[in-house]
Amino acid sequence: MDPTDNTSALVIDDHPLVARGIADYLRAYCGCAQADAICRASDLWEHIERHGAPTLALVDFWLPGGTALPVLERLRRDYPATRLLVISGDGDVAIRDKVRRLAVDGFLPKHVEPAHFALAVSAILRGEVWFDDAPCASLGGEEARELPLSAAELGLTPRQGEVLALMLKGLPNKRIAQMLSLTEQTVKEHVSGIFERLGVRNRIELITRLRGKRIDA
Amino acid sequence: MDPTDNTSALVIDDHPLVARGIADYLRAYCGCAQADAICRASDLWEHIERHGAPTLALVDFWLPGGTALPVLERLRRDYPATRLLVISGDGDVAIRDKVRRLAVDGFLPKHVEPAHFALAVSAILRGEVWFDDAPCASLGGEEARELPLSAAELGLTPRQGEVLALMLKGLPNKRIAQMLSLTEQTVKEHVSGIFERLGVRNRIELITRLRGKRIDA
DNA sequence: TCGGAAACCCGACTCTGGTAGGGGTGATGT
DNA sequence: ACATCACCCCTACCAGAGTCGGGTTTCCGA
Numbered sequence: 001m002d003p004t005d006n007t008s009a010l011v012i013d014d015h016p017l018v019a020r021g022i023a024d025y026l027r028a029y030c031g032c033a034q035a036d037a038i039c040r041a042s043d044l045w046e047h048i049e050r051h052g053a054p055t056l057a058l059v060d061f062w063l064p065g066g067t068a069l070p071v072l073e074r075l076r077r078d079y080p081a082t083r084l085l086v087i088s089g090d091g092d093v094a095i096r097d098k099v100r101r102l103a104v105d106g107f108l109p110k111h112v113e114p115a116h117f118a119l120a121v122s123a124i125l126r127g128e129v130w131f132d133d134a135p136c137a138s139l140g141g142e143e144a145r146e147l148p149l150s151a152a153e154l155g156l157t158p159r160q161g162e163v164l165a166l167m168l169k170g171l172p173n174k175r176i177a178q179m180l181s182l183t184e185q186t187v188k189e190h191v192s193g194i195f196e197r198l199g200v201r202n203r204i205e206l207i208t209r210l211r212g213k214r215i216d217a
Numbered sequence: 218m219d220p221t222d223n224t225s226a227l228v229i230d231d232h233p234l235v236a237r238g239i240a241d242y243l244r245a246y247c248g249c250a251q252a253d254a255i256c257r258a259s260d261l262w263e264h265i266e267r268h269g270a271p272t273l274a275l276v277d278f279w280l281p282g283g284t285a286l287p288v289l290e291r292l293r294r295d296y297p298a299t300r301l302l303v304i305s306g307d308g309d310v311a312i313r314d315k316v317r318r319l320a321v322d323g324f325l326p327k328h329v330e331p332a333h334f335a336l337a338v339s340a341i342l343r344g345e346v347w348f349d350d351a352p353c354a355s356l357g358g359e360e361a362r363e364l365p366l367s368a369a370e371l372g373l374t375p376r377q378g379e380v381l382a383l384m385l386k387g388l389p390n391k392r393i394a395q396m397l398s399l400t401e402q403t404v405k406e407h408v409s410g411i412f413e414r415l416g417v418r419n420r421i422e423l424i425t426r427l428r429g430k431r432i433d434a
Numbered sequence: 435t436c437g438g439a440a441a442c443c444c445g446a447c448t449c450t451g452g453t454a455g456g457g458g459t460g461a462t463g464t
Numbered sequence: 465a466c467a468t469c470a471c472c473c474c475t476a477c478c479a480g481a482g483t484c485g486g487g488t489t490t491c492c493g494a
Contacts, residue, residue: 015306015327017334021238067365089232089306110232117234148284157440170425172480186442188482195482202450203481204421208387211428374470389450403472405452412452419480420451 007125008034008051012044012071013060013087022058025114030121032056040064041071053079056125060110061088061095072102083124096131106130148214155197163190165215167203224342225251225268229261229288230277230304239275242331247338249273257281258288270296273342277327278305278312289319300341313348323347365433372414380407382432384420 009032013019019037026035034054038044041063048054057075059068068086075084085106086099096107106124108117109132120130151161166176173191177184191203200206226249230236236254243252251271255261258280265271274292276285285303292301302323303316313324323341325334326349337347368378383393390408394401408420417423 015235016329016331017239017242017327018232018235020331021241022234024238024241025234069365110234112233114233114237148286159441168425170419170421172419173482174480182441183443184480185444189442192482201482202387202389204389204424205387207421207424207428208385211424376471390452391450399471400473401450402474406472409452418452 005031005033007032007056008054009056009058010036010038010044010047010054011058012038012041012063012068014039014062014064015060018060025117026056026058026121029114029118031125041068044071048079053082056083056085056121058085058087058121061086061099069098069102072099072104076103083127085121085124085130096133100131108132151215156194160190160194160197161215163187164194167191167194168207168210168213168215170207222248222250224249224273225271226273226275227253227255227261227264227271228275229255229258229280229285231256231279231281232277235277242334243273243275243338246331246335248342258285261288265296270299273300273302273338275302275304275338278303278316286315286319289316289321293320300344302338302341302347313350317348325349365431367433373411377407377411377414378432380404381411384408384411385424385427385430385432387424 009023009026009030011019011023011026013022016037016039019039023035023037026032032055036047036051038047057079059071059075061068063071072084072086075082083106084104085108086095086104087108087110088095089110099107106120106129108120108130112120112132120132123130151158151164154161154164156164162180163176166179171179173184173187176182177187180187195201195203195206198206198209200209226240226243226247228236228240228243230239233254233256236256240252240254243249249272253264253268255264274296276288276292278285280288289301289303292299300323301321302325303312303321304325304327305312306327316324323337323346325337325347329337329349337349340347368375368381371378371381373381379397380393383396388396390401390404393399394404397404412418412420412423415423415426417426
């Protein structure tokens with residue numbers, strides 16, 4: 001933690017403000033003499049060519065155009081001395097396990113406290129590994145990141161909205177009918193109306209199109 | 218932009234590191250005499266009670282437990298003098314339109330350049346409104362935020378993986394058969410195998426369970 | 435007062451999805 | 465040499481999805 005050593009860090013995140021903020025924090029509280037923010041993978045290689053490989057590379061898992069996986073592989077292959085720490089906005093355990101297999105040195109969800117973050121960084125700089133096994137509390141199996149849509153916004157009648165909400169949960173018509181105290185035929189009618197309104201033919205086409213949305217009554 | 222005035226800002230984001238980074242940036246480059254970082258909605262009200270309403274409140278749209286909508290409504294209602302700027306990680310136009318209806322003063326995707334960000338903040342502090350009409354370039358209709366899963370990781374045979382990938386796009390068995398040059402019956406066989414392996418009964422149950430995942434061949 | 439829209443019900447039909455049987459090939463490994 | 469597994473094909477059957485063409489009530493606005 002001696003600020004006079006020549007520890008250098010690179011932060012790769014597609015949000016410039018975030019990358020900059022983290023880089024500043026690394027310089028201020030983690031004993032990094034140098035910490036630069038980089039927003040695109042292409043800039044990363046250029047930066048390394050010019051300034052050499054950093055002591056620590058801190059890369060966001062969700063880089064634009066998929067994931068950071070190829071970037072991590074290449075970093076590990078071409079610059080094996082560089083310590084690798086992956087951060088992710090959603091603390092999905094699947095991500096952690098996936099990067100662990102790439103011989104990355106650490107993984108952190110993005111929502112950790114700064115102090116915790118500093119702990120992880122210093123541990124990794126000491127040569128240890130750091131994998132937070134505390135998954136994100138908010139998302140167990142239900143993804144909370146759903147934009148609520150009202151039935152009216154989709155041009156649907158209130159009743160159609162209720163049916164749609166149940167349909168998006170994967171319920172068959174029969175069970176929807178039971179829940180709303182309706183005949184299965186009536187449900188089918190609403191379903192057909194929804195399809196016509198949203199320009200869709202199957203209910204699976206509907207689900208794939210509206211994935212990530214939620215209907216609030 | 219006079220750093221001697223008493224412009225105060227609050228940054229509400231569930232990622233402490235990010236909130237802190239943005240707050241630092243506001244103090245350094247946006248003429249804010251005071252800029253505090255807040256990570257939970259409950260802390261927000263407490264902070265306002267103690268220190269008064271800020272000149273500018275900068276709130277992340279994706280707060281834990283759904284969205285920032287109720288927070289924004291309450292801020293607008295109880296502290297109408299406070300300028301409101303919403304930022305969001307995914308620059309979804311639907312979000313922009315949704316917050317615009319709440320009489321928020323501005324919206325920004327999180328991936329803008331810091332200079333652009335500073336521009337927006339100063340415009341809003343001058344009393345103007347700022348709604349970036351440049352949607353996020355990366356996501357048109359295809360959400361890139363999908364964790365790639367290999368067929369083997371799910372305990373599936375390679376062929377089953379191919380079928381699953383097409384099934385998750387909402388294709389019916391017949392078209393899957395055409396694409397893979399198979400009989401519809403054979404496709405059904407693979408489908409049944411997938412169901413058994415993943416512990417699922419319908420294909421809609423499958424889709425709702427694997428929403429947000431992608432199968433890479 | 436007369437549409438029209440929304441919600442509800444019914445019967446009958448077609449098509450897809452999914453399961454149950456049956457069988458056949460080739461590659462792999464014991 | 466035999467078993468196993470992935471892969472492929474077939475017939476048949478049944479339940480669910482979705483459509484079509486009827487119908488009733490209620491409510492709201494022209």
